[in-house]
Amino acid sequence: MSDEYGAPLRYFNLLGRGELKANRISVAFIAVSVILGGVIAYLVSMNTELQRTNLELQGQRVMYGYPNADGVFVSENAIPERHLISFVSVFLDNFYNFTPESSFTNANEAMRLMSSRLRAVQEDTLKIVAKQSAEQQITQVFVRTSPYKIETTPQGYIVSFQAFRYRATLNTVFAKSKFDVKLLLKPVKPSKHFEWAIVADDLQTQEIIK
Structure with missing residues (x-):
């Protein structure tokens, strides 16, 4: 009956396995994308925080050396x-x-x-x-x-x-x-x-x- 009215059952099994594999690849791709997105967002957040911290520290740094009693130049924040x-x-x-x-x-x-x-x-x-x-x-x-x-x-x-x-x-x-x-x-x-x-x-x- 199956040979007369439709494709053999083994073809349906092959198609089912192909769709399952494709679904698994899609799920894996989405998972990898989500993970990569999370990593990128974390790195961007870290970089933003580092930039903010660096700006704060720049305001406290003295980019000039002042001589001490021995004539050695020492950087100080005042x-x-x-x-x-x-x-x-x-x-x-x-x-x-x-x-x-x-x-x-x-x-x-x-x-x-x-x-x-x-x-x-x-x-x-x-x-x-x-x-x-x-x-x-x-x-x-x-x-x-x-x-x-x-x-x-x-x-x-x-x-x-x-x-x-x-x-x-x-x-x-x-x-x-x-x-x-x-x-x-x-x-x-x-x-x-x-x-x-x-x-x-x-x-x-x-x-x-x-």
């Missing part, structure tokens, strides 16, 4: 006090201490350590003082007489102290004054020109009259 004090010492040595031979060089170096705002205020005066020093053979010495006091403000770092200023010509001191000094330091992006990563942004002095 400007250390020793660096501020070293900068102030170098700035004052150039701004206030000079001889007739070094007056112009010192004035130029002091201006290089200033912000554009402070330079606009001090440039003419520094040039006049340097010229007087060279022409009249004036030597000036600035000696700090109190410890540095450092305050952190939204504007920058305020360094205050007291100092004596001596002026001499031909090895004879002709002027001696005592001052209260306040120096505002402003952080800047480090570069070849601003290798200290800070500049002097304001300078206030008040003579102490006994």
Whole structure:
């Protein structure tokens, strides 16, 4: 009867096995796709989290080395006090201490350590003082007489102290004054020109009259 009215039963068995195999392949493909999708989603999530963490850490990192007492540069996430004090010492040595031979060089170096705002205020005066020093053979010495006091403000770092200023010509001191000094330091992006990563942004002095 089966041979007369339809295909042999073995063909149906072959077709059934083929459909079953195809179904199994489809199921396996779907399973693999789901697994791969899950793995990709996990990797994307991990990468996103790493990027977010890296951005957070970048805000805490300092991409600049500050010298310690041994002169070794160490990366820190805040400007250390020793660096501020070293900068102030170098700035004052150039701004206030000079001889007739070094007056112009010192004035130029002091201006290089200033912000554009402070330079606009001090440039003419520094040039006049340097010229007087060279022409009249004036030597000036600035000696700090109190410890540095450092305050952190939204504007920058305020360094205050007291100092004596001596002026001499031909090895004879002709002027001696005592001052209260306040120096505002402003952080800047480090570069070849601003290798200290800070500049002097304001300078206030008040003579102490006994």
